[in-house]
Amino acid sequence: MPRVALYNMNGDQVGEIDLKDEVFGVPVHQQALHDAVTMQLAGRRRGTHDTKTRAEVSGGGRKPWRQKGTGRARHGSIRSPIWRGGGIVFGPHPRDYSFRVPRKVRRLAMKSALSSKVSGGTIVVLDELKIDAPKTKDMIKILENLKVNNKALVVTAERDETVYKSARNIPGVKPLSVPGLNVYDLLAHPTLVITRDAVAKVEEVFA
Incomplete structure (x- = not known):
């Protein structure tokens, strides 16, 4: 069972958290990742060329x-x-580029992406993420405390408008809630910053 450090918003380690093997400890399946990313990018294409x-x-x-x-x-x-x-x-003529891969493959790809963050040591788990008012400088300060200096994906259990508005203008930082979590963004951002509540929800959905 993977065990990672648990941090507060000041960047201090306040404990450790155990992650479920069936979500954060599976072998990385490269083909599943490729299929999921290809499906997601194909679905974004407008297909209006003519x-x-x-x-x-x-x-x-x-x-x-x-x-x-x-x-x-x-x-x-x-x-x-x-x-x-x-x-x-x-x-070319107008067409729909979207396609679907099997549900089991999509779930395997998500687990593989999450497991790659754990095995690569690029996951940061927060005990909580609360900001009083939408301020970009507050989110920048939190990321600096966590020593996150590159592109990061900030994941909360539910959509938090304060966190979203505080992080959306930071270059390279993308805020998401667990329902919007996807394979492409996990792979596109080197660091995953996720709250403890979001970890529990991810495990509930994918375990």
């Missing part, structure tokens, strides 16, 4: 010149794909 085929471009209703006798190649329309300004043959 090109016109020869049936959609304007003009071309008349044969540009007679079939024989001119010495030039025969053509039936100036909107042929081989003409400048003509239609596009295999261009």
Whole structure:
């Protein structure tokens, strides 16, 4: 059972916390991580790109010149794909790029991402995270106390508007609640800062 240090907002260690093996101690499954990230990024694509085929471009209703006798190649329309300004043959059209991977694979990917934070020593567990008023400098101070100097994902059990507004303007820092936790953000941010209540909720959902 993984055991990590428990810190307060001043950066002092106030104890240790045991994490469940079935969530924070599983072997990292690279293929599951790849599938989950690919699914998430594909779902973000708008898919609104479009090109016109020869049936959609304007003009071309008349044969540009007679079939024989001119010495030039025969053509039936100036909107042929081989003409400048003509239609596009295999261009993109609006489509939905999203797809789904099996639920078990998604859960395995989440557990693998969380376990990689524990095995890499890049998880910081807070006993609590409370800010009286939305102030970015207060969140910066807390991160400095925890010696978090790079990109960080700050996770709380429920959406806390004060924490969210205090952290959203810090470059490289992204606040999330447990319902919004995802594999891509876990991998994109080197450090995971998570509250003890959020750990319990994650274990409740994924154990």
